Amino acid sequence: DAGVIQSPRHEVTEMGQEVTLRCKPISGHDYLFWYRQTMMRGLELLIYFNNNVPIDDSGMPEDRFSAKMPNASFSTLKIQPSEPRDSAVYFCASSLVNSYNEQFFGPGTRLTVL
Amino acid sequence: AQTVTQSQPEMSVQEAETVTLSCTYDTSENNYYLFWYKQPPSRQMILVIRQEAYKQQNATENRFSVNFQKAAKSFSLKISDSQLGDTAMYFCAFAYFNDYKLSFGAGTTVTVRA
Numbered sequence: 001d002a003g004v005i006q007s008p009r010h011e012v013t014e015m016g017q018e019v020t021l022r023c024k025p026i027s028g029h030d031y032l033f034w035y036r037q038t039m040m041r042g043l044e045l046l047i048y049f050n051n052n053v054p055i056d057d058s059g060m061p062e063d064r065f066s067a068k069m070p071n072a073s074f075s076t077l078k079i080q081p082s083e084p085r086d087s088a089v090y091f092c093a094s095s096l097v098n099s100y101n102e103q104f105f106g107p108g109t110r111l112t113v114l
Numbered sequence: 115a116q117t118v119t120q121s122q123p124e125m126s127v128q129e130a131e132t133v134t135l136s137c138t139y140d141t142s143e144n145n146y147y148l149f150w151y152k153q154p155p156s157r158q159m160i161l162v163i164r165q166e167a168y169k170q171q172n173a174t175e176n177r178f179s180v181n182f183q184k185a186a187k188s189f190s191l192k193i194s195d196s197q198l199g200d201t202a203m204y205f206c207a208f209a210y211f212n213d214y215k216l217s218f219g220a221g222t223t224v225t226v227r228a
Contacts, residue, residue, distance in 0.1 A: 031214050033214075033215075033216075042218060042219075042220050042221065043205065043218040043221075045215055045216065045217075048214065048215065050214075056215065089157060091159065093159075095214055100147055100164055100166065101147050101209040101211075101213075101214055101216070102149075102161060102164060103161075103214075103216060104161075105151075105158065105159035105160075107156075107157065107158050108157050108158070108159075110157075
């Protein structure tokens with residue numbers, strides 16, 4: 001299996017622009033997670049899905065952030081409008097039910113908002 | 115989110131030596147999982163080792179082993195025979211048995227010196 005795939009790997013944009021991050025989980029996995037990593041706040045869970053349904057979005061920082069999972073093999077995290085404080089590495093991870101809660105991470109997207 | 119504390123921001127070890135990373139957590143529950151993840155400079159998050167709280171035996175994966183002290187809520191990672199490729203940030207993480215969310219510690223940066 002190719003593992004969790006994220007695109008793009010790097011994104012540089014200007015404040016106010018819309019940013020869309022993409023994730024393809026490992027085939028067959030039931031759970032999908034979006035994390036944000038910054039120096040100041042470490043790794044934060046933003047939202048997670050089970051069978052394409054959002055379960056907990058309490059970590060989503062503001063209404064500017066939204067996430068969707070239209071099918072089992074694709075998810076997006078959108079920021080509109082983006083701000084410099086959104087600069088971070090965004091990780092997607094997936095997990096299989098009854099697998100000891102082990103999560104497999106993608107390579108991350110480094111987002112820079114100027 | 116559960117509180118996971120890693121009190122050592124940075125550690126340095128000579129190649130072939132042993133280093134131990136500390137982690138403590140806070141919970142009143144009995145059923146949970148504990149993990150150590152490695153994040154090398156490539157930033158890919160890689161699972162190193164997992165411990166189920168209901169198991170008394172400490173988990174071991176090759177040169178990596180844990181010291182799980184349930185009563186003390188302590189979960190340390192020992193890296194034996196350190197190799198240059200072990201240079202990375204190491205994160206301790208916690209998850210409840212029936213909850214797929216991970217709570218991460220702040221991380222410990224390990225540098226292996228040649």
